[in-house]
Amino acid sequence: MGHVRSARRASMLGGTLTLLGIVALLAACAQSYPIPRAPDGDPIExxxxxSDAPDLVHSSSAEESCGAFVLGQDEAVPTDAVDCLSAAVSSGEDAALAWSFPTTEGDPIVSFAFAAGGAEVTVYTTNAFDSYGGDPEWTQSSCDPITATSRTGCPAS
Structure with missing residues (x-):
């Protein structure tokens, strides 16, 4: 009977150690999961x-122009904001629009589009808050407002 109790204790101890190992592994995974570095949950601001944002981005008044939108996984830039930017391009007016899309992991990719009297908008995009994004430098591209505000955005130039 003593051998049975010892075997049960050893089995329980082995199960407990296995469970603790699994918990430790899960905790390690949770700690290494990417966390966006955008403070206060406002990636646009x-x-x-x-410090390396283009001057036009630093001084942007998108909130007062066509808007600024922090979008979820399946959300798109609102149609009225895209129409605002398109109307500015058509009329030769200045306008700005800002938005962020989350990556698959939830990190924000932030873009700013500016209309300034041409047939296209100029878009500045940063992946500085993307834990898996590689080079965090700003990119600049130009295209029409509808393409600019899509998930694929303007082709990089």
């Missing part, structure tokens, strides 16, 4: 504050 955080992008404007980046």
């Amino acid at each position: 955080a992008a404007k504050a980046l």
Whole structure:
């Protein structure tokens, strides 16, 4: 009977150690999961504050122009905001629009589009808050407002 109790204790101890190992492994995974570095949950303002942001981005008044939108996984830039930017391009007016799309992991990619009297908008995009994004430098591209605000955006130039 003593051998049975010892075997049960050893089996329980082995099961407990296995469970603790699994918990430790899960905790390690949770700690390494990417966390967006955009402070206060506002990636647009955080992008404007980046030291390497283009001057036009630093001084952007998108909120007062066509809007600024922090979008979810399946959300798109609102149609009225895209129409606002398109109307500015058509009329030769200045306008700005800002938005962020989350990556698959939830990190924000932030873009700013500016209309300034041409047939296209100029878009500045940063992946500075993307834990898996590689080079965090700003990109600049130009295209029509509808393409610019799509998930694929303007082709990089």
